[in-house]
Amino acid sequence: MGSGSKVGNSNLDYSFKVLLIGDSGVGKSSLLLSFISNSIHDLSPTIGVDFKIKLLTIGGKRLKLTIWDTAGQERFGTVISSYYRVYDVTRRESFKNLEDLWAKEVELYSTNPECIKVLVGNKVDKDSERVVTREEGMALAQKHRCLFVECSAKTRENVQQCFDDLSLKMLEVPSLREKGSVVVKKQKQKQAYERMHRGRGCCLE
Ligand code: GTP
Numbered sequence: 773m774g775s776g777s778k779v780g781n782s783n784l785d786y787s788f789k790v791l792l793i794g795d796s797g798v799g800k801s802s803l804l805l806s807f808i809s810n811s812i813h814d815l816s817p818t819i820g821v822d823f824k825i826k827l828l829t830i831g832g833k834r835l836k837l838t839i840w841d842t843a844g845q846e847r848f849g850t851v852i853s854s855y856y857r858v859y860d861v862t863r864r865e866s867f868k869n870l871e872d873l874w875a876k877e878v879e880l881y882s883t884n885p886e887c888i889k890v891l892v893g894n895k896v897d898k899d900s901e902r903v904v905t906r907e908e909g910m911a912l913a914q915k916h917r918c919l920f921v922e923c924s925a926k927t928r929e930n931v932q933q934c935f936d937d938l939s940l941k942m943l944e945v946p947s948l949r950e951k952g953s954v955v956v957k958k959q960k961q962k963q964a965y966e967r968m969h970r971g972r973g974c975c976l977e
Pocket of ligand 1: 795925
C-alpha cells in the first residue's frame with residue numbers, strides 16, 4: 773500500500789487523483805518514487821507501490837496529488853483528474869501498446885472526459901539504447917491531443933516539470949477545480965467528524 777494516507781488536508785485548496793498507465797517495466801513506479809522522494813536513491817525496489825501522495829504549491833494554490841501507479845480498474849470508481857501514459861523509449865513495444873490503451877480508454881477511464889492526459893517517454897538517460905524518437909512521441913501526443921514529455925526517473929530529468937505542468941493544466945480546467953475542491957471539503961468534514969468523535973470517546977473514559 774502506498775504512503776501518505778494520513779496526510780492532513782487543513783490548508784489544501786484542491787485534491788486531484790492522478791493515474792499512471794503503461795506496460796510493465798516502463799518505469800511507472802520509479803517515476804512516482806523519483807517525484808515523491810526528490811531523490812534517485814530508492815529507484816530500484818518498486819514492487820508493491822500502489823499510490824503516493826504529494827503536496828505541492830502551484831500558482832499560489834495548495835494541491836494534494838494522489839498518484840496511482842496501477843490501472844486496477846476496480847479502484848477508480850472515483851473521478852480521475854489526469855493520467856500519464858508512460859512508455860520506455862528503449863522498448864518500441866511499450867510505445868505501440870499505448871495505442872491499444874487508447875482504444876480501451878473510454879471503457880476504462882471514462883469517468884471524466886476533461887481529465888488531463890500526458891504522454892511520457894521514460895528512460896531517456898539510456899540514450900544509446902533509444903529506439904523511439906522524440907519526434908515519434910510528439911506525433912502520437914499530437915494525434916491524441918495530450919501533453920508530451922520525455923524524462924528519466926533515474927536522473928530525475930524533467931520529472932518535477934512533468935508533474936508541475938500537469939498541475940497547472942488541471943488548475944486551468946473549471947470542472948477539475950470544482951471537483952478537486954469538493955474532495956478537499958469532504959475530507960475536511962470527515963476529519964472534523966472524526967476529531968469530534970474521538971473527543972467524545974475521551975470524555976466518556
Ligand atoms: P510494473 O510495476 O511491473 O508495472 O513496472 P513499472 O512500470 O512500475 O516499472 P519500474 O518502476 O518497476 O521500473 C522497471 C525497471 O526500470 C527498474 O529496474 C527500474 O530501476 C528501471 N527504470 C525505471 N525508470 C528508469 C529510468 O528512467 N532510467 C533507467 N535507466 N532505468 C529506469
